Amino acid sequence: MEHAPWSQKGHPFAAYWNLGCAEANAAFAHLIKQLLRETRGRCVLQLAGDPSAYVFLPVEGWLMTAKVDPDGARQIVDFALPGDVLDPASASMAYAAADVVTLGRGRLAMIPREGWQRYLVAHPSAAGLFARQSAARYARMAERMLRLGKSSGETRIAYAICELFLRANPFGLVTHTPFHLPVTQQVLGEFVGLSSVHVNRTIRAMARAGVLTYRGQLDVVIHDLPTLAAMAQIDPTELQATIIPSPG
């Protein structure tokens, strides 16, 4: 196949949006070609309540959608990993329901919503993939709401790590080898609804129990996936099937 500008061997992004149809791939490449931009640091792309004209497609690095309450506390609603298409629209479609923020350095495409919708209508295989992504996002949010509402801090954190581990490694459950988790303990706390202090307490306890280790600031090694999965109250294979959209 033609080597599209956004394609990269072994990269989740390329695997997701290779639709096995040269025409659709070309249309996709054309859609995002002009729109790639670099990001670094924490950078707000969209504010909740502001007019919303774009969908966001991270190519490298992660995005997050978040909401901030009047006291300044922030809740992360979902992460978008490379290949995910993130539409922050609220019920009115014209305004955003949540903030969109970058995490560290990366590249992303901002695609005008209308262009994106035309692309979906023209390419049913792309529409199918987007529908699977949307269903996956719903399943993830449901799963996380269960943890948020009913589970202990340990379970919430174990679940979050499992989810992000599965999403960051869509091709297999590789343990004993570091995977990159570009979130500080503060951010992890904003994701699971705990203070950063309690995140720290809990992760240290998990490390002491031999479940996982940090290699440097942002790389995690899972030593004992069965125990981690038990803490998270999930079955890894099953969770993968429900929250990871099958590509192409």
Add this chain to the structure above:
Amino acid sequence: MEHAPWSQKGHPFAAYWNLGCAEANAAFAHLIKQLLRETRGRCVLQLAGDPSAYVFLPVEGWLMTAKVDPDGARQIVDFALPGDVLDPASASMAYAAADVVTLGRGRLAMIPREGWQRYLVAHPSAAGLFARQSAARYARMAERMLRLGKSSGETRIAYAICELFLRANPFGLVTHTPFHLPVTQQVLGEFVGLSSVHVNRTIRAMARAGVLTYRGQLDVVIHDLPTLAAMAQIDPTELQATIIPSPG
């Protein structure tokens, strides 16, 4: 306009799915005509993890999507009110991400997912409304995750009542008059992630403060919407615009 079998004056359901196009309305009526069924009591229509072939459309009464954890604790993920279309699919599309359960007596249509998708492709105005509904659901879940992760019990309960009040009254913010809230305190607790005891404590306190009253078991009268909205940390008009899809 022709009086379709599902149409009913002043009913939210009819307002949502009157697409202002006779052909689309007829196709819609045809789609659900054969599939209406009555429900009563708590009744499980779909189990998480089971094969999922239908989307659910309540016509009278509410549905809920929920997840149950290994200890038997339940978290309600979202409610579906008359006119909402509820697709419980997970990432794989073939299995359900959550349980679907009825609340009390009502009527609903179970539409095979494929038929529903064909209908959306054939009728862009319906697809547009469905997209707005999906965006509204996302906005609601984001808003609720913020409360679930970061807010006090009082705020969560006030928010839940505001959300359901707005959704149950899509045509205006009518206070001082009872509206029907077909959920017990137990269920409300499962919605906001609190024990039923704490839900009771909090609602009694709100009643003592003159914010709202119960008329009978399931009908609520809001006396002081500004205070309730302040407790919920929202602006009612703004919230309405972000979580209620505009009809037709």
Add this chain to the structure above:
DNA sequence: CAGACGCGTTAACTTGGGTTATTGGTCGCG
């Protein structure tokens, strides 16, 4: 009609996790 059940209500006691504060390490930058 009597029993059982579900629901609302309240009280007494316990605990998980928030809050605040302090220390030390590491990175980026003037």
Add this chain to the structure above:
DNA sequence: CGCGACCAATAACCCAAGTTAACGCGTCTG
């Protein structure tokens, strides 16, 4: 190089919400 910013780590204290238990009421049902 030294400063400031950010982050991990840990301790001490406290409170919001969970848990358990008990009682009353309405309603379904055998």
